[in-house]
Amino acid sequence: MIGIVLSRADSASVHICEQLRGLESWREEYDDSRSDADGGGTVYRLDGAELREFEELHTHLDGVDSAFSDIDLLVFASRHAGETGPLLTAHPTGNFGPAEFGGYDRSLAQAAPSAQSTALAALTEHAPDGYDVGLEGTHHGPTELTTPSLFVELGSDEPQWNDPKGARAVARAILALRGVDPYDEKTLVGFGGGHYVPRFERVVRDTAWSVGHIGVDWALAAMGAPQEHHSVLRQAFERSETSYALIENNPALERTIEELGYRTVSETWVRETDGVPLALVNHLERSVRPITDGLRFGDRCPSTDAVSAECASIDYDGLSQIKIPADLLAAANGIDHERTLSTVRSRAVAVTTTENGTKLDQPVVVPPTVDRNHLTEAFITILQRKYDIERDGETVIAHEEAFSPALARQHGVPEGPAFGRLSNGQAVEVNDTIVTPDDVRERKTHMFSSI
Incomplete structure (x- = not known):
């Protein structure tokens, strides 16, 4: 159940809630236990x-969730004010520093990260032409709420606050929050950047991670x-x-957060763990690297x-770490390291890599059902x-016809650029004699162990 807060002191809030009432068939009931103003x-x-x-005004409504009946999420239908043009936004509330616009000093409300992700998607879906959509950092009151909450806003000036299309878009986004769990296992706290948090918005849009409070x-x-x-x-x-x-x-902040026992992660880490159970992430980071x-x-x-059903059902202790024979791995990487990596990733639960995640390394983590012979055949390909x-x-057993420096010398070819041309398949002239690549090739055999 969501509770929706209308502030009569906010014209945008009034218009959003008019649109809300027009979009659904609401039951009107009377509550005489509280004043009309409260x-x-x-x-x-x-x-x-x-x-x-x-x-x-919304920002001064500390404790307002107590007015509602058994709600899981509190939504403030609100205006957004700023020099940003037509804009639909969402954000949590709180004050990292002094309370200048409601709430209490250095106090944060209960955020609703998953609901905020849903609101962003719904605002994007319903935004009228000409409106931008985004997230904001945590700011202003109220702060004293026991229910997860967020502001969903229509901005950024009088023309938009009175725009029925903009108000209807916000109303639809609010209705999309019904039944949404406010929290998500994959949630980040964000720190840094400008007020409109493009980096954290990108994470929310591009991955299954949600973002709660943003300082x-x-x-x-x-x-x-x-x-x-x-x-x-x-x-x-x-x-x-x-x-x-x-x-x-922000190194100083990062040190403090880690001293407090929380984990700081990179955007690469966030993207690489997208869709992967955190229990598996933690298991493999401990046991592999x-x-x-x-x-x-x-x-x-x-x-x-x-997350696939197969992945969700994996017995983590039953996973196998296998090592591909070093010479086989080196040969495959030397031929096509991108294909080598993609070939193994298609058969593995996880791989280890070098060169910023672009080149396969040892070991490889596979489910107990993996067929090692099929993996060897993939390397053979x-x-x-x-x-x-x-x-x-x-x-x-691998055979190749390869350039032979010894044969080249026998044909009188001097070391240097001529060696390179012959190795690349080009003929060279030595003492008025043409030496072709076939003249200086020899058959070589390499032996590799299977996986």
Whole structure:
């Protein structure tokens, strides 16, 4: 159940709620236990939502969730003010520093990260032509709420506050929040950047991660030295229900957060863990290597979209770490390292990599059902681009016709550029004699172990 707050002091709020009432068939009921100015009087209800009106501006409505009946999420239908043109936004509330616009100093409300992600998607879907859509950092009151909450806003000036199309878009986004869990296992707290948080918005749009409280640069400056304000930093995590932080360049803040026992992660880490159960991420980072050192997830446990049933049912202790024979791996990487990596990822739960995640390394993590012979055959397919291949039991035998420096010398070819041209398949002239690449090739044989 969502509770929707209408502020009569906010013309945009009034217009948004007019659109809300026009979009659904609400039941009108009367609550005489509270004053008309404090959410009593006429109350509007429908399945999954309750709308109440208040005289005071939203930012000063601390404790307003107590006016509602058994809600899971509190939504403030509000105006957005700024020099940003037509804009639809969403954000959590709180003050990292002094309370200049409602709420209390260094106090944060309960955020609703998953609901905020849903609101962003719904605002994007319903935004009228000419409107931008975005997220904002945590700011202003109210702060004293026990229910997860967010502002969903229509901005940024009088023409938009009175625009029925803009108000209807916000109303539709609010209705889309019915039945949405406010929290998500994959949630980050954000720190740094400008007020309109493009980096964190990008994470929300591009991945399954949600973002709770965001302390932008001006809010962190208002907070003061991070090592002196542990309480508000803890609130950012506790009231977003997460232990992960994504931080724009701020080493002092990063040190303090890690000292408090929370984990700072990179955007690469966030994207690589998208769609992968955090329990599996934690297991493999402990038992194999961290993502920062090259761990990447394979197609047998997708790193994008929804988590597959196969991945969700994996017995983590039953996973196998296998090592591809070093000479076989080096040969395949030398022929086509991109294809080598994609070939193994398609069969693995996770792989280890070098060179910023672009080149396969050791070991490879596979489910117990993997067929090692099929994996060997996949490597043979890569080797066949350079070699003639045969198998003898567990041995892969690779033959090639290769440039022979010794034969080139026998033909009087001087070392240097001429060697390079012959190696690349070009003939050279030596003492009025043409030496062709075929003249200086010899058959070489390489032996590789199977996987």
